[in-house]
Amino acid sequence: MADLPPPVQGPTAKEKKYDRQLRLWGANGQVALEKSHILLINSGPGVVGLETLKNLVLPGIGNFTIQDSAVVSEPDLGVNFFLEEEHLGGSRAEHTCGLLKELNPDVNGNFVSEPVESWISHPDVLFPYTLILATAPIHPLVLSTLSAYADTAQIPLFYVHSVGFYSHFSVHLPPAFPVVDTHPSPETTSDLRLLKPWPELLEYATQKTANLQGMSPDDHGHVPFVALLLHFLEEWKKEHNGEVPQNYKEKTAFRETVSKAARTNTPEGGEENFDEAVAAVLKSLNPPEPSSSVKDIFKAPESLLIRHNSPSFWVIANAIGLFYTKYGVLPVPGAVPDMKARSADYIELQNVYKSKARKDLAEVVESVRFLERNANRTAQIEEKNVEAFCKNAAHIKLVRGRPFPVIPREGEVKFGGQARTLAQQLSFPDSLLPIYIAFLAWDKFTATHSPQAASSALIIPGLSPTDLASETENITSLAFTIVSDLVKEASASPDEADFATVKTQIGECVQELVRAGGAELHNIAALTGGIVSQEIIKVVTEQYVPVDNTCVFDGVRSRTAVFRV
């Protein structure tokens, strides 16, 4: 302990404040959050949008802007935490912005009280925002304008609906939304290549298992399980025409061989390293074949043709695709799980994997540089980005973002390519699709009953007790039309009794939805705001896997479901 390293610089004030989240998304994720500017287009009781923003202001998004033309009224105070009595009669955008800003002095907040339809008609008014969050009720013309903007500007658009005990949101992501840092669970990431070892790894195993039977008890109990498995695989191959165990039966037999080789005359009655080897057989003895979704990325048109302005994701994807074509495997990720072993043996094994990973990376980098030259790309892709891609190549995700349906004032709701899958999901016993259809019908009611001009006030169903029954009936029939059109579009012919059940469910969901009279329940808004803010964090940091593309929450039964619409 004579020469301790020099005194350390403790964490900065910011690192202390954000410690619990930096452990999830790291400094890179934090920088991405700080660069973002989120626009909330608020309406209705306006709770879900603010509860979402609260969960983004706290972890330190850079900027937010609230557009809201409402005036603070008494009912706001019973549902919205970011308003106080003294704000009655004032601008809801201004006062909610003020109280949200108090949550985190590092965040810039702005507000717009101008009505949304006139505000978004100013040229370039949406330009500053990196993500838009719109809440229902919203005029279909406004939502269409936002959707078109999200398309051209290639920024994410969220549409959120929280009514009573139900909520739903849809997200419109750019057509190619790749995620490299998906944070797969550690149990699924181990890729040891035991069936495709390279010479250095085999050499390591041979060396560590030489004279296995004659080893002292202590040595025998410390041979890393990776070396044990490779050793017994070689033995197996000798007796099986050079083939490794092929199927479940053979793997079980192989596992038995390994298990029998453990010494039982130890104080514990067994050996931990052999236990680890036995446990790893079924998991680790699979050919390292990439998933079809990863292979689809290599075959995507954006990957096949690299241009001077291709995003770097595609250049790297192309290079790794070349690697895969050449070797039939992905680059070695290089991580080794902890295992019973002596320190030096384990570190040596780690280095065998790390060197191989570095070698594979070097080859991919070379392809990347070749592609860059060929496509006349001026800026070089940083090596650390290629490295991140190689490390997580088996788990990268590509989300094909698409516009969600905006309910038209006139004409049918179209589901296109998704109609068939959705129609199938209708018949699942616990499906939450009836809630989504009820929401669409709710939107359709608002669209058709409100005046055509975007500037006019929207009509909300269920507001007055006298119209409750008739409006419920009206929306139920709109929902039945939507579901019948869906079935027709899917060319499905559901069983009559099943379809009648689905219609009963839809009828109940509509009834529960209209009961709310447009009210938000604070708990449901807070819960939905929690989910939507998680999604926004995932989209902004480009980490973890986002919802594709619609999520429904049922607060009666406490369940969620995700659909692609």
Place this chain on the structure above:
Amino acid sequence: MAEATITSSSTVAGPRAKWTYLDKFLNRTGPFTDPDSFQPGKTVIESLERSKVFGAGGLGCEILKNLALSGFKDIHVIDMDTIDVSNLNRQFLFRAADVGSFKADTAARFVEKRVKGVKITPYCGKIQDKDEAYYMQFAMIVCGLDSIEARRWINATLVGMVDEQDPDSLKPLIDGGTEGFKGQAKVILPTMTSCIECQLDMHAPRAAVPLCTLATIPRQPQHCIEWAHIIAWEEHRKEITLDTDDPEHITWLYQQALARAQEFNIPGVTYSMTQGVVKNIIPAIASTNAIVAASCCNEAFKLATNTNPFLGFPETDNYMMYTGDESVYTYTFEHQKKDDCPVCGLGTIARPLEVSPNMTLQDFVESLAEKPEAQLKKPSIRTGEKSLYIQSLADLERQTRHNLEKKMVDLVEEGEEMVITDKAFPTQFKYKVVFK
């Protein structure tokens, strides 16, 4: 669809104006409301406002806000902690200037000021400071406790309070927890449905690294940190009590860990990792806390009002698991009550517990802390015949200490019942020995 007509239009004046939105549900029945239990209008409003509820734990800020905006008027909160700067990224009632103040006080004052008409009574201390008479006053208990020990204590207390002759003695427990992008929320009707103790194996502690690995063959940076934490501190600074919030102490551990890692060529020891390992930090974000706390309070609101069916009614779903790191996924199910549950079970069935015959009683005592089905840190153990080891009283501890060196096979028989108690819990645990 019926409506108890209190409001006649969308805009109301008067004392309920603020609750216009909430009243839509308190005045109107829905397709899933149970007509026998839901009494819309004045009856439900009055009973909601009368309900005294209790909140506690790391989700406290969210829970207080949500209960206040669910129409509850009388809320009590207990928290022993003071505000730390690392709370500010999610505990939204606290500001930088509040660091060092008691959480319960600060949170209660804030919510009372923001939501007029709600009364919040804080107590800065441990939930264990209060007795049955205290918990008896509440309609329900809503918790987001971060420690499994506190959860088990409140659970055992509430189960113990149930008197079959008195329906008011049954206090629903609504409990939630989070880790990163994941979380869970559940509703427990003590003695009627699966309790925290029945669910104990769902909260298995992280397997500890064997001491010999730390002492002789470290492989991971975490091993070096644990070595500094458990072994080096004892060796060099025994006289100082380790305070994991003291930066000087963390820095010392970090430097020790780093030096050891260099000795073994292990890369990756950082200050932040040292802090994480030593304090057992669980990543936490505002979003997930919002989801889980709101789910708990949604169930509390449904329980108090019957505006819709709640989770936890016997033989229905009582447990919701939420996963947000890969898309969004929830699993809502009925966790079954266990007959051999030491807290809410029949009381006659002992839970089987695997014991290695050759291990010493000392090793067995230590292993109880880690076993998912036990998780007892200071156990005292008796059999029908004798006291094996009693730590709760110094005299008895001295008298039974000599057993610690004995092998289990010499102390108990296969199938024999052991009764284990632990000061942390107001109950006893019965186990049946199963030799491995």
